[in-house]
Amino acid sequence: MTTLTVNGEPFSLSGRTVADLVQALNLSGRRLAVEVNRDIVPKSAHADHVLRDGDVVEIVHAIGGG
Amino acid sequence: MSDLLDIAGKTYSSRLLIGTGKYKDFEETRSAIEESGAQIVTVAIRRTNIGQNADEPNLLDFVSPDKYTILPNTAGCFNAEDAVRTCKLARELLDGHDLVKLEVLGDQKTLYPNITHTLKAAQTLVDDGFKVMVYTNDDPIVAKELESMGCVAVMPLGSLIGSGLGILNPHNIRLILEEAEVPIIVDAGVGTASDAAIAMELGCDGVLLNSAVAHANKPILMASAMRKAIEAGRESFLAGRMPRKAYAAASSPLDGVSR
Numbered sequence: 086m087t088t089l090t091v092n093g094e095p096f097s098l099s100g101r102t103v104a105d106l107v108q109a110l111n112l113s114g115r116r117l118a119v120e121v122n123r124d125i126v127p128k129s130a131h132a133d134h135v136l137r138d139g140d141v142v143e144i145v146h147a148i149g150g151g
Numbered sequence: 152m153s154d155l156l157d158i159a160g161k162t163y164s165s166r167l168l169i170g171t172g173k174y175k176d177f178e179e180t181r182s183a184i185e186e187s188g189a190q191i192v193t194v195a196i197r198r199t200n201i202g203q204n205a206d207e208p209n210l211l212d213f214v215s216p217d218k219y220t221i222l223p224n225t226a227g228c229f230n231a232e233d234a235v236r237t238c239k240l241a242r243e244l245l246d247g248h249d250l251v252k253l254e255v256l257g258d259q260k261t262l263y264p265n266i267t268h269t270l271k272a273a274q275t276l277v278d279d280g281f282k283v284m285v286y287t288n289d290d291p292i293v294a295k296e297l298e299s300m301g302c303v304a305v306m307p308l309g310s311l312i313g314s315g316l317g318i319l320n321p322h323n324i325r326l327i328l329e330e331a332e333v334p335i336i337v338d339a340g341v342g343t344a345s346d347a348a349i350a351m352e353l354g355c356d357g358v359l360l361n362s363a364v365a366h367a368n369k370p371i372l373m374a375s376a377m378r379k380a381i382e383a384g385r386e387s388f389l390a391g392r393m394p395r396k397a398y399a400a401a402s403s404p405l406d407g408v409s410r
Contacts, residue, residue: 118244150195151170151361
């Protein structure tokens with residue numbers, strides 16, 4: 086288990102990578118952007134980027150705005 | 152007649168830029184945008200809801216980046232650091248798309264731009280390769296400064312965001328226009344179609360609005376009104392209005408009236 090903070094909430098991930106996290110959250114295939122410890126993790130690196138205990142993850146998407 | 156809006160080397164036939172906030176639902180958002188004729192559409196960047204309805208619809212499924220130029224904003228950012236971070240997230244979200252709307256806000260009550268932080272963020276973003284369309288106040292000196300820094304469009308407020316008070320200081324907008332070498336787009340304050348027409352008659356290159364359409368009783372009808380107002384205002388500007396006179400000048404000849 087990897088213990089993370091995801092969008093401000095504690096989250097325990099059974100996988101290891103950003104791609105595992107995205108899948109665990111049922112967000113695969115959706116248009117989003119991921120930041121780990123304030124650094125962008127590009128989509129191309131989701132499968133390779135290994136998350137560590139204590140990592141702070143932000144996942145964002147587009148919503149209505151002016 | 153070809154009269155196109157050029158932003159960062161890309162041309163647009165519509166001079167209306169429209170927001171996607173505050174609509175009843177995504178269907179209404181899509182219909183209003185379609186009716187408005189806008190080709191540049193703003194979105195906000197926010198945290199994805201975790202553990203909730205994974206099937207919830209996504210705005211970009213309704214307003215496709217294949218069809219529209221998506222303009223992510225930094226709404227909700229009150230300092231340069233947050234605004235830059237939001238732009239980087241947006242660029243990743245939109246597969247490297249680097250056109251952004253920078254807005255750094257001063258306080259909740261007025262949503263007036265914090266110019267110190269706006270200038271700081273603009274410099275960082277321009278240096279990082281972003282094409283920055285920047286929300287600012289109607290100060291001509293600040294507008295010129297933002298242009299000099301390399302912003303691709305300067306977007307002064309007509310009045311406070313969401314206020315619908317129209318163009319409160321047309322004289323300042325005119326001063327900005329006199330010196331501008333990049334597109335000047337009135338962003339914020341437009342409440343109804345005549346406000347948009349006034350902005351265009353002043354010579355603005357475009358108008359960005361959201362609430363005026365989304366909060367109209369009939370948003371889709373107002374979207375149509377805005378499209379026409381922008382076109383009418385632009386043509387009126389290009390045509391050049393007649394001079395104002397203090398006294399009457401008859402349109403029909405005064406001679407030869409039967410007596």
